[in-house]
Amino acid sequence: xxxxxxxxxxxxxxxxxxxxxxxxxxxxxxxxxxxxxxxxxxxxxxxxxxxxxxxxxxxxxxxxxxxxxxxxxxxxxxxxxxxxxxxxxxxxxxxxxxxxxxxxxxxxxxxxxxxxxxxxxxxxxxxxxxxxxxxxxxxxxxxxxxxxxxxxxxxxxxxxxxxxxxxxxxxxxxxxxxxxxxxxxxxxxxxxxxxxxxxxxxxxxxxxxxxxxxxxxxxxxxx
Numbered sequence: 001x002x003x004x005x006x007x008x009x010x011x012x013x014x015x016x017x018x019x020x021x022x023x024x025x026x027x028x029x030x031x032x033x034x035x036x037x038x039x040x041x042x043x044x045x046x047x048x049x050x051x052x053x054x055x056x057x058x059x060x061x062x063x064x065x066x067x068x069x070x071x072x073x074x075x076x077x078x079x080x081x082x083x084x085x086x087x088x089x090x091x092x093x094x095x096x097x098x099x100x101x102x103x104x105x106x107x108x109x110x111x112x113x114x115x116x117x118x119x120x121x122x123x124x125x126x127x128x129x130x131x132x133x134x135x136x137x138x139x140x141x142x143x144x145x146x147x148x149x150x151x152x153x154x155x156x157x158x159x160x161x162x163x164x165x166x167x168x169x170x171x172x173x174x175x176x177x178x179x180x181x182x183x184x185x186x187x188x189x190x191x192x193x194x195x196x197x198x199x200x201x202x203x204x205x206x207x208x209x210x211x212x213x214x215x216x217x218x219x220x221x222x223x
Contacts, residue, residue, distance in 0.1 A: 008032030008059065017046050017061035017207055026062035026192070033057070034122035036129055043150050043157050044216040046207065048191060053116045063207035066190040066197060070177040074201035079170055089138040090175045096127040099134040099146040103160035115160060123159070126150060132159075135179070137171040144168035147176055149189075153215040156180055157189040173200060187213050 006015045009031040020028040028047060032038055034057065042048060042059060051058040075083070100123060104115035126132035134148035145168020147161035156176070163169040180188060189210075190202050211217045 005030055008038075008057070012038075012041070014042060014045055014047055014059065017063070017211070020061045020063060020207075026060040027058060028061045029059040030056045032059070034118060036122075036125055036131070039122060039126060039150070040131060040152070043152055043155075044214060046189075046210055046214050046216075048157065048159075049119070050114055050191075052114055053118075060191075061207065062192050064204040065207055065210040066193045066202050067205055067210065068173075068177070068188040068190055068197065068200065068202040069186065070180040070188060072201045072203070073174065073177045074199065075174065076199075079167060079174075082167055083171075083174070086139055088144065088171055091136040091138065092179070093127070093133055094136050096132065096134045096148065097124055098143075099136060099148045099162070100124070100160075102143075102146060102162040102164065103148065105162070123148070123150075135172055135176050137168055137175065139165055139168075139171075145170075145172045147172040151185070153218070154185055155187055155189060155213050155215070156185055158191070170200070 005027065006019070006029040008014070008029050011032070014029060017028065020026050034049065047059050047061045049057055050060050100115060100120050104120065123132050131152065132148065132150050134146060136146040137144045142165070144165035145161065145163045147158060147169065149156055149158040161169040161172050176188070190197050193204060
């Protein structure tokens with residue numbers, strides 16, 4: 001099968017997200033750069049980069065989109081008992097670079113290796129300019145888990161999370177949802193389906209439904 005992919009080289013505007021390929025699902029464009037301006041433009045339109053070191057920059061707009069509405073976070077009975085039993089501490093933006101490093105470590109499932117040096121550099125710059133944030137969990141004085149992502153005008157775009165202790169990422173997601181609710185941020189973008197996120201209450205919605213939360217869409221509608 002032959003398909004044609006939009007090239008971002010020399011361009012600043014992304015194609016509409018509804019032009020993303022069905023296979024590979026969500027692939028929209030390639031090329032361009034990872035500058036702060038490009039990344040903010042991409043996220044504002046519901047587009048994110050995901051590629052390996054051997055590939056050009058690949059841009060995605062998955063449809064349907066995996067999202068988590070903070071008030072719908074599912075806390076199992078077992079995890080609820082853990083929350084009561086374990087005393088944990090929450091830190092925001094304590095060490096963004098370390099959270100990315102932990103997330104980038106190769107895991108048994110093979111995930112995480114896409115956080116290559118170019119991505120680390122780009123998101124560290126996003127963090128330094130106030131767009132990317134991290135949350136860390138300490139249990140008994142030791143780093144247990146964390147999560148990082150991009151926050152733009154009412155949307156938190158989750159990028160990756162890690163656990164260095166049992167349930168570390170669950171603690172991070174639980175505390176992130178508390179933060180989102182307290183700051184009137186109605187949606188956490190999880191990008192693509194995973195059974196773990198689904199077990200925590202995440203769900204799939206259409207790209208059309210997701211677009212209504214995006215800064216670019218709201219700006220175009222005068223909202």
